[in-house]
Amino acid sequence: MSDYIGHGGKPIVERVLEKDKAKDAIQGLTQVPVRRQIAHEAISLSYGFFTPLEGFMTWEDVNTVCTEMRLSDGTVWSIPILFDMKAEKLKELEIKEGDSILLTYMDAPLAIMDVEEIYDCDKLTVCQAVYGTTETKHPGVRRTMECEDKFLAGKITLVNEPKFNEPYKSFWKTPKQHIDAKKEKGWEHMVAHQTRNVPHTGHEWLMKGAWFAANEDLMVDELRTGVLVNCIIGEKRVGDYIDEAILLAHNKLNEAGYFRPDVHMVTFTLWDMRYAGPREAIFHAALRTNLGCTHHMFGRDHAGVGDYYDTYAAHHLLKQVKDDLRIKPVFVLEWWYCPVCAEVTCSALCGHTKERQKFSGTLIRSIIMDGVKPTRLILRPEVFDTVMECAEKYGFGSPFVTEKYLAERQPIFTLEKMEVGKA
Amino acid sequence: MAADIGINIWINEERYEKLKEAGLADMAEEVLAGMKRIQIKCTEEQKDEILKKYPSAKFDASTTRTIELLPRDVKDKIFEIAIAKKSTGPEVIEEFLKG
Known part of the structure; x- marks a missing residue:
């Protein structure tokens, strides 16, 4: 059995492209600059920190996480991992389900996302389920309510490994x-x-x-x-x-x-x-x-x-x-x-x-x-x-x-x- | 209104000297593993005013009922007023807020 077994008994999968392959893979992709939180979560998803997740959640997963505290495959999971985007931005960039897009951060390519689904999500329902409150003085509620109105689901592949500075x-x-x-x-x-x-x-x-x-x-x-x-x-x-x-x-x-x-x-x-x-x-x-x-x-x-x-x-x-x-x-x-x-x-x-x-x-x-x-x-x-x-x-x-x-x-x-x- | 909320002013050597000079050394109480403090009392109303003025400060409602993380210069000012008034009561904060 592999040494690398994670949460839910699922294998830890690293979705990281080698530099040469990455250079080819990103050519021609629509570029989507992302904020720090999304960039950090894309990195975590790619290395398997959130195993069994390999990408941002689908609506079905978000729904079962909220209602049953489980992913749709039955694995215990408690916090939705969401990628939000403005509807206008989606329209402007002509992003649709089935596309691959390039997430960029700090003006550099970061990860490829295979867009499996684009969906709406009731943020108040998420807040009530996850935080037990919809009061915006709760920092988690505030973070969720500040999300844009559309959500994208799909696997993430890192194309540019972060070079950490000391310490x-x-x-x-x-x-x-x-x-x-x-x-x-x-x-x-x-x-x-x-x-x-x-x-x-x-x-x-x-x-x-x-x-x-x-x-x-x-x-x-x-x-x-x-x-x-x-x-x-x-x-x-x-x-x-x-x-x-x-x-x-x-x-x-x-x-x-x-x-x-x-x-x-x-x-x-x-x-x-x-x-x-x-x-x-x-x-x-x-x-x-x-x-x-x-x-x-x-x-x-x-x-x-x-x-x-x-x-x-x-x-x-x-x-x-x-x-x-x-x-x-x-x-x-x-x-x-x-x-x-x-x-x-x-x-x-x-x-x-x-x-x-x-x-x-x-x-x-x-x-x-x-x-x-x-x-x-x-x-x-x-x-x-x-x-x-x-x-x-x-x-x-x-x-x-x-x-x-x-x-x-x-x-x-x-x-x-x-x-x-x-x- | 009851003044049952505290602001801890932690005592280092410099502050202890000032307390001694003012004949207030007895005001310093040992509260935490040898750490000394004086505690300035304030009312609920004063607490709200302070938190509004200094948003980085926090009120620890569950453990100590104290306002923490006030900037050092704010604490220095409150300490000076306490020395001048020879008091740790809510009148110290009243004067501080007036200033």
Whole structure:
């Protein structure tokens, strides 16, 4: 059996054309410039991050994802992967079902899309099903409602592989490369940590606790379990940590010895968070299955926003579909600092509920924003130093996203320019 | 209206010195693994006004009931008013918003 089996027991398929073939294949195709989100998702689809999907969804898939949380072939899937376009643009470019079109990004060819279907979709119905609300203050709802009025479905083939810039280059792996890396490290179990934050000690201990859970009954004379920190790199908002700081600060945890390098690996996935809470948790389970993970940690209010979802809604939804997943959820409770225990500890274990000192990523961002160095009990000094170095090197003096960073940040990747003959 | 919402001003050495000079060092409380802060209280109305003025700030309604991620210069200004008024009550934010 192939080593590259992903979500739903389906093979991970890479749809990437070699350079020479790509140059020929793109000639004469209608060019369609796409925005960042679509470009990132086209890249993810091509490498198999969204296995079993090989392209943007058909109406039938969107419909069953909304109504049954499954693709039309029965595979569990929770978030529609949509490619939207203005009706006028479709008309202007004379795009019709059966055509192949060339998606371009940053003025360079990116991928060929074989247009299988062009359809209408009721965005409010999608929002209600996926986010449980149609309120536009929900960022996922806002994103969906901002979609254009027509949707295109069809397989995607990458014709121009992205060249990642540092520090991204050091952490980029395709799904197959993730699986190869797991094998090289000798890991039988790999537990995913979902993050878009710089790690504080609460995160660190959450990961350490998950390592023990994921190790299960494996012998410990030779370690065969690893933690995969798979950072989400996508849309940024003012006040978020800059992407470079997230990657390098996580990696610092193993460079500085808080994790042994042989049980810890940092990578990233290009994805814009939808903040769909429980449904996003299901998506994360599928995504990390495609990276070779056997386990995935899910904390409180996983991928939630505001008070839209119950604290442990993701846990309950995961439990409902766990027999259809190839990844075991590791359910984790809240971690806090206890001055009596004098350590970071877990709400499932520590009895000093009156003395507990809750902390959150937001609180620690607030401390750093005040120009105050957090104590090593809540943020490792090496992590703090890395964050501040990133501020100087990548963030125009700030470890947090600013308007300047949004406008002038170094690109995550570049695309080679290629000659394309006219249609 | 009850002033039950907080704005944490985290205390570094510089701020601690200023608190000491003003005889307010006792206002600094240890809240998180050795981290010290003073917490300026504000009302629901003041909170809304602050969030409107500084959209990058966030109100943590579920865990701490505090306004976080205010820019540093804003915190510095609020801190100075707190020192001048020798208070952490909502009158500090009232004066800040007037300014």
